[in-house]
Amino acid sequence: MASNRPAPEAPYVPSQRTSTDVFGYGSYHHDEGPREEWNPTEESLRPARGKHRVAKQRGNGFARSSTVLGVGVIAAVGGAGMASANTGKPPVSISMPDLPSVGGVFGGEDEAPQGSATALSDLASTATQDRTEGASDAGETLRNRIMAQAESQQTQVDSKAQLATQTALADETAKAEAAALKKAADDAAEAKKAAEKKAAQEAEAKRLAELAKQYTLPTSSYTITSTFGQAGSLWSSGYHTGLDFAAPTGTLIKAIHSGTITEAGWAGSYGYRTILTLDDGTQLWFCHQSSISVSVGQKVSTGDVIGRVGATGNVTGAHLHLEVHPGGADTGIDPMAWLQSKGLNP
Incomplete structure (x- = not known):
């Protein structure tokens, strides 16, 4: 991991001021002794976790994520140097982790790490594909459910229509059979009446024939x-x-x-x-x-x-x-x- 170049050491001169200095470090006490120099190293810094995400610059603005972090670190380091110079305190040497994305802030867009952008793009593509596939699967499931319900309803309609047709056919058949039975009964009744009438006529003719033997006309040639x-x-x-x-x-x-x-x-x-x-x-x-x-x-x-x-x-x-x-x-x-x-x- 690269480190920033330490600032040149200034001679230590104890300050005689007793009031609070500009940067709010409090008054100087003679019993404090000399201040130690803090120079962050690779061992003292907390290792960076995860990947630094790099976003492309939009117009003339700065990229977000790790690039903004790098800028903030640089600003902090600059402020600390200013504080050391103004207060007369010994400069502090700060080592910074190697942030490849910092170059992207000040340099061209081509200097940004391509691996991170590719990974983000792949991740976005995968998420989009997953959402698309999920939406497609949900739509297909809904479509299948609607089609199944429509098919069930159509089956019910067809069953009702078939039942109505069968019922109507059965009714027509029953009516036809009833009409045939009625006609047969009427024909039988008519035949019976005709037979009875014929029998009555024959009986009457027979009776009259017998009576004719018993009765006669009163005269002839009339x-x-x-x-x-x-x-x-x-x-x-x-x-x-x-x-x-x-x-x-x-x-x-x-x-x-x-x-x-x-x-x-x-x-x-x-x-x-x-x-x-x-x-x-x-x-x-x-x-x-x-x-x-x-x-x-x-x-x-x-x-x-x-x-x-x-x-x-x-x-x-x-x-x-x-x-x-x-x-x-x-x-x-x-x-x-x-x-x-x-x-x-x-």
């Missing part, structure tokens, strides 16, 4: 000229109360069904009339006859002759006027419908 309920002034009630079979005078009149003759004779506007009472109480009126072939209380069977067609009573021509009175009521019903209910079609 023409229907007036129906039940027909309005007109020809009838005292204002409407027709029976069914007219127009036929030539003398055409045979037959018993429609088996029963008992309860009346046979003249009946005013009805002319000659025969009343046949059936077993169920229904009365059949045969009116306007030209002649009567039965008597009261006589039992007759289906198809037996009971009289002949005529034009007696209130008529405009030869015809059979037929009335039907269920239960012997005064008001009759439509003979056409009643005959049809017995399997007969006038």
Whole structure:
């Protein structure tokens, strides 16, 4: 380690002043003896620790760090020399450590140690690289986390959409199956109704066929000229109360069904009339006859002759006027419908 050149020794002259000197070292005492010279050496100085950092000069200013330290040491040494010269005390020899950066203060920029600058630059580059890599790793971690969360959310959305699609498909399938079952049930019900209707019709046809064997039309070679309920002034009630079979005078009149003759004779506007009472109480009126072939209380069977067609009573021509009175009521019903209910079609 280099040392500063010691200042030339001045002759020791004790000072006679008793007052405090300029630099505040206190008054001189004769019993103190001569002052010893302090000359720092390599052994007495504390070794410098660490590296001296050198910063580049900025403009005309001084570099910081170790360069400023060197300048401060030089200033201190200069001040001490001045103090020694002013106080008359013996000069102090100071040895300074070799500070390569001091030259950088007074010399050119090229004189600064390149090793320290390179080390600092490498350190800064490493720190920058570490921060960049750390930021990159943190950004990549955040990006991966965001992507994972987005993928999870998308998976949930896809699952919900798939579930909704499956539910809608299941609903459509259930609706289609329900509609098919309903249609099948309706078809079965319609088929059942049709079958029942057909069976009823067949049963009715059979019944009517059996009834037709038991019932017969009252005459033959006829023409229907007036129906039940027909309005007109020809009838005292204002409407027709029976069914007219127009036929030539003398055409045979037959018993429609088996029963008992309860009346046979003249009946005013009805002319000659025969009343046949059936077993169920229904009365059949045969009116306007030209002649009567039965008597009261006589039992007759289906198809037996009971009289002949005529034009007696209130008529405009030869015809059979037929009335039907269920239960012997005064008001009759439509003979056409009643005959049809017995399997007969006038």
